Amino acid sequence: MEHITLLIGIVIVTALVFDFTNGFHDTANAMATTISTGALKPKTAVAMSAVLNLVGAFLSIEVAKTISSGIIDESSGIRPEVIFAGLVGAIIWNLLTWLAGLPSSSSHALMGGLLGATVASAGIGAVNGGTVVMKVLIPAVAAPLVAGLAALFATRLTYRAAGKADEQQTAKGYRTGQITSAALVSLAHGTNDAQKTMGVITLALITGGVIAPQADPPTWVIVSAGLAIALGTYLGGWRIIRTMGNGITDIKPPQGFAAQTSAAVTILASSHIGFSLSTTHVCSGAVMGSGLGRKGGIVRWSTAARMVAGWGLTLPAAGIVAAGAALLAQQGDWGVSTVAVLAVAVGAGIWLLSRRQPVDHTNVNDATLPGSSEPEPAGVVTAALRTVAPPPAAAAVHAKAASAAEAGDGNTQGAPEGVPEGVPAAAQHADA
Structure with a gap:
């Protein structure tokens, strides 16, 4: 076993930075509806989610295996600098979409970054196309549909079960159920998303000759990935929480309970069979389904359309940035240093821009979206639906x-x- 070189050390640190951004980018998946309905206070919600993300990181390694030995051919000559470039592409896309308050997929940003960097350095032959299609692309399309339909029927069943009971009396019980289901989503998120960083670090260790091919993630990799995503979760991606909790539909406690339960079941099932799906896609689809499931509920399709457009751009956008970074990083030490400096500069610039319209736990439930003083517009489809089916x-x-x-x-x-x-x-x- 060889020692860990400086380059591999840089890759590991960069992977943990990505894991951190994944944490605060995807906090909304578990806690947005819980916060928007008042089931938990914002800081309490993200603290609980952080702890359960950490616990979830230890439950499985199937997704990590998909990343480390599934989508990229380990024997194709991929070097650690290529993985570094892929991570840079994923981090920059995560930060840009966080600035816009857009619930995009950290998972697909990572996939796009790795694929773009690999193709730029070793050609398309280094990509296992069958694995990408079966375990990445198909779940990307199917997961939000499955979760959305499940949430739609679960919402209708929930309201039917409540019957004519007083809404205020049942709301307390549903909020308690939301806390339980949100905890399950957080656990599922740690099980699925923390593993992706484990897989990347394991891939870097394999390509650097530190561990043997097909090896499982070492224990220290599991612990560090779990801690990084938990810390990011605790800081909270408030901009995206605002969009997920208030921008898609008006969430009531029964809807939040149905959406989170449907999302958790979908994520846990996919993690068990090694599907590297996006928790963002699943949870967003579940929220939309819950909006359609409530009588008189309206989905803000203008926001949903922006989200879907972002989903479509994630893979190619992260891939293009990563491909450019890979071509530069392969020039030697000066190339790796240049990529690192540029990544830090871009990240700092995005953070400074975010300070112009700060969003935190004190204003996360406001009706306005980041960068605007006006409420989210209803959109043409929503306006038309309201004329024929106004909320009772x-x-x-x-x-x-x-x-x-x-x-x-x-x-x-x-x-x-x-x-x-x-x-x-x-x-x-x-x-x-």
Whole structure:
């Protein structure tokens, strides 16, 4: 067994940086609906998620094997600098989409980065195309559909089971259920996503001759990957939590419970069979399904369309950045140093831009999106649907407000700016 060289050490550190960005980028997957419905306070939610991400990292290594010995041919001459370039492409895409508050896939950013760097350095023959199609691309399409349909039917079943029970009385029970299901999603996220970094580090150790081909991740790799993703999760990707919790649909406690349970089952099942799917795709699909499952619920298709466009761009965008980084890194030590300096500069620039419109646990449930002072627009499809199927709760509140105005109650004092006279703020909030 050879010693770990400086280059392999750089790759390991970069992989853990990616794992950290994966943590705060994907916190929304487990905790966005829990935070938006008030089931848990924001800081409590991310702390719980961080602990369970760490625990989940020790439950399986099947996905790590897919990364370390599945999508790339280990015998094709891939060197550690190529893996380093792939990680740089994934990190930059993660940071850009975090800045935009876009729930894109950290998993696909990593896949795209590794594939782009590999093709640029060793050619398309170094990629195991069958594995990529069967364990990456097909799950990418199928997972959000499966989770979305499961959440849709689970939401309808949940509301039917509740029957005519008072919504306020049942909400407390559903919030408790949300905490349990959110914990399950966090555990599943650690099981699936932390393994991807384990796989990358293991691949770097194999290509550097440190461990034997086909070897399982060493224990220290599992521990370090689990800690890195847990720390990132605890810091919280508040911009993406805001989009996931408030930008796709108006989440009620029964919907949040149904969405998170459906997502957790999908993720855990895929981890068991080694599918490297995106937890972002799964959880986003489940949230959309829960929005469609509630009578009167509306999905904000404008936000959903931006998310899907981001999903489609993730693989090629991360791959292009990684390919350029690989060509530069292969020039020698100066090339690796240049890539590292550029990556740090880009990351610092993105962080400085984020400070212009900060989002944290104090404003994560605000109705506006990052970079804007206006609420999220409904979009053409949503506006059309609202004309034929307005949410019942909102209609009832408006009718009550109109009756009160005719009776001369005049209960309009304290209405915020922009609220029509005679309509209480609660009615406006319900219709947002």
